[in-house]
Amino acid sequence: VASKCFFHCAASGTTTRVCELKIWMLERLKWQKNIRTHGWEKKPRMLQVQDSVEETTSNSEVAESSPPNVQPIIPKVLECSTESSSSSASGNSVDRAPSLGEHEANRIFYLSVPQEALLDVSVSLADNSQTKRGWNRIIIEKPFGFDALSSYKLTQCFLSKFQEKQLYRIDHRLGKDLIENITVLRFSNLVFEPLWSRTYIKNVQVILSEECGMEAQGRYFGHYGVIRDIVHSHILQTIALFAMEPPVSLDGEDIRNEKVKVLRSIRKLNLNDVVLGQYKNSADKSGCYMNSLMPTFFAAALYIDNARWDGVPFLVKTGVGLIKHRQPDEAILLKVNNKVPGLGLQLDASELNLLYRDKYDVEVPDSYEHLLLDVIDGDTHLFMRSDELEAAWNILTPILDKIEENKVVPELYETGGRGPVGAYYLGAKHGVRWADD
Numbered sequence: 001v002a003s004k005c006f007f008h009c010a011a012s013g014t015t016t017r018v019c020e021l022k023i024w025m026l027e028r029l030k031w032q033k034n035i036r037t038h039g040w041e042k043k044p045r046m047l048q049v050q051d052s053v054e055e056t057t058s059n060s061e062v063a064e065s066s067p068p069n070v071q072p073i074i075p076k077v078l079e080c081s082t083e084s085s086s087s088s089a090s091g092n093s094v095d096r097a098p099s100l101g102e103h104e105a106n107r108i109f110y111l112s113v114p115q116e117a118l119l120d121v122s123v124s125l126a127d128n129s130q131t132k133r134g135w136n137r138i139i140i141e142k143p144f145g146f147d148a149l150s151s152y153k154l155t156q157c158f159l160s161k162f163q164e165k166q167l168y169r170i171d172h173r174l175g176k177d178l179i180e181n182i183t184v185l186r187f188s189n190l191v192f193e194p195l196w197s198r199t200y201i202k203n204v205q206v207i208l209s210e211e212c213g214m215e216a217q218g219r220y221f222g223h224y225g226v227i228r229d230i231v232h233s234h235i236l237q238t239i240a241l242f243a244m245e246p247p248v249s250l251d252g253e254d255i256r257n258e259k260v261k262v263l264r265s266i267r268k269l270n271l272n273d274v275v276l277g278q279y280k281n282s283a284d285k286s287g288c289y290m291n292s293l294m295p296t297f298f299a300a301a302l303y304i305d306n307a308r309w310d311g312v313p314f315l316v317k318t319g320v321g322l323i324k325h326r327q328p329d330e331a332i333l334l335k336v337n338n339k340v341p342g343l344g345l346q347l348d349a350s351e352l353n354l355l356y357r358d359k360y361d362v363e364v365p366d367s368y369e370h371l372l373l374d375v376i377d378g379d380t381h382l383f384m385r386s387d388e389l390e391a392a393w394n395i396l397t398p399i400l401d402k403i404e405e406n407k408v409v410p411e412l413y414e415t416g417g418r419g420p421v422g423a424y425y426l427g428a429k430h431g432v433r434w435a436d437d
Helices: 016-028 071-078 114-130 148-161 177-187 214-243 252-265 367-377 387-406 424-428
Strands: 002-009 032-039 043-050 080-084 105-114 136-141 167-170 202-211 274-279 296-305 312-321 335-339 347-351 411-413
Touching: 071 177, 080 114, 114 136, 114 148, 136 367, 148 387, 177 367, 202 214, 214 252, 214 296, 214 312, 252 387, 274 312, 274 387, 274 424, 296 424, 312 424
Parallel strands: 002 032, 002 105, 105 136, 136 167, 202 312, 274 411
Antiparallel strands: 032 043, 043 080, 274 296, 296 312, 335 347
16 A cells, blocks of 8 residues: 555535545554545635645554544544636636645545536546556546447546546445445355355355435435346445456456456346336335336346356346335354254254354444555456456346336336335246345
8 A cells, every 4th residue: 555645525415424534544544654635615716625634644653532633633533615617817727726746646536426427527637637656546436338239438538547446436335345345255265166066055145235215325326226226236346256257366357357247258148037116106206217117216126147146147137216224244154964952853944154243342343434545555366357247237237228228117116115016026927035025
């Protein structure tokens, strides 16, 4: 990890994430030196940080409860002044980035802006704001395009200005320890690898349920929908990590090479294997999504056409407005058959479970903390490469086109429930009972 890093954050319409990012860097990266953050609001004003963190050394003894060399700085970091972006001499806020001068080594740019602004911001960033003293890395928030064509245009624009190794397409859901532990569990425990195939696995289920309604998602979700927002990155990436062949090494590029092979092997989706849903709107909560056919629920049966997974259904289910729940405790659950003590031969399924909370008395890092540290470390395996992005869109764009052409009407379902009944019949069609039923 480089000892000096300059963090830029471009956000759309809010300073919350910028402020949270500053606090995170103060509390988590105490060992870094010469860290500064700089953020912009897209409209109508620019956020410029007045104070910065300097000389926070690695050998400082910092108490967890009240860090003496960190806590007093936090209020200063949150004291930010704003100025109109039009006051910039060049008319472009991106080239207003301050400099650390001779102390500067590296720069990270965090782009959380609407897709229509992404090209302009990235071009201006590339032309005006990169450091020549070290590396430049660009974190890009979803969406990664609207379909295969728009994603291709975005990718080509980025690759015309940056190298692939500089791009970090971030999905915070992939930063959870349990997702990364998929590869560790499989490849560091010899008992699992021989079983990890169609011979011993009947089906694989990826279920992501969210209780928050569309009102919390705003216009973004109403425009892109659950397929583009959740299925394209999080669910397909989870499947790729689970189903990939053993990589040459656990290096980021080797893992991404195997992930893209899985994505390219996924069979073309059929409308008969897809269930769309939209949760019923209450009288006191109205949203623009209800005036369209934009789905808030998606379930499908995917098949991977390769020797390891031939014939195994990968069932995915995701949606918002579903049964209320908190984020579950991260765990690995395993059952083994065991003889009940006593006369006779009676079997019982015993649980061999690993609950992270009970096993490890440590604070589990937030997803963004995990991923941002990966960016600083240059670890790329949880970030989508351009060919992965293309392969994922090649899976979903044809079915999105069919949904649009056929004006498929989503099945309505009650908020706080388990989603459309069609998902149950989809599972039955493929001989699968949903794990959350």
